[in-house]
Amino acid sequence: QEVDMQAQADTIRTVFSDPTNFNVKHPLYSPWTLWFDSPATKGRNLPQTPMTSFPQTPVPHTPGGIAAQGWMEDIKKVITFDSVEEFWGLYNNIVPPSQLPQKANYYLFKEGIIPAWEDEANKNGGKWSIQLPRDKNRAVVDKMWLYTMLAAIGETFDPLLTSGEGGEQPTSLITGVIVSTRPQFYRISLWTRTAPTGAAGADDDKLRERIESIGRHFKTNVLGYPEGQRLAGALATEVEFLSHKDSEKKGKQAKKIVV
């Protein structure tokens, strides 16, 4: 039987039907950039690599940008990707958190957002985070980080946006996710574009509810803890939210939200 070349070319082949010659890929809701830093990337002139394979690290154009500039020289842009297939190609060829050096960070942020609170997209926001003792969690941190990244790139962190109810949907509140390795613990964080201020009023209450629903989803569906389980202990914290503005106050008037 004769093969119709045109029909064959038009056939949709996903990576599942043809892992080497697929002709369609799954776009992500947003492109994402992975950044990395560790003691090995700091204050060191890294070998020159071709411009095409080593994207320039931008400097944030914000008032805080000057303060962040020294830090921005130490943080390395690893890759920007915009498809499910490319994410997994990256995932399968990079070092998992459990094998990173002890003071390292991965930052996975939407393209164009610098992983610093000075960025326009972050400065009015905050973060959900959990701190986990290193020894007890070395075996599970990789899975927790993977599930955190998948909820980010799949854009399923915000229950308001995934309910399947019709209508015009508001913008995602998520700007990025971070995993940090330290000698005694791991920390996984989820950064949001806005944060409740504690001001009286329906708008702030509504925002607080939305932020809390994201935190509950993070704790139960992504990290896998039962909703009511208390997690704080030696070197461990609850899943807790703090606005970046309150973080600057160093705990004095910090209004943490815990789920």
Next chain:
Amino acid sequence: SSTKNPAIPAPLPSALATARIIEDIGSIQYPEGFKSPKPELNVNAKQGKFRYDRDFLLQFMAVCKEKPDSLPPLDAIGLEPADQSFPIT
């Protein structure tokens, strides 16, 4: 690490680089045994703006092994696994 050998021709562009973006996620037929993304996530999806649940995404893990062309050599950016046999105490 990769050493450049001029005798070896440049590789063909990878499928990843040439594949088209899916425009209508509902029209994709997955092979038997593979799940589609949960339909409720993409009820009013605009072209190329899709949400994907974890179970759907995890299906790619064992399939997409190829290193993306745009991934720099990890040692060039100081990203290397720690030596696990000599932990700093």
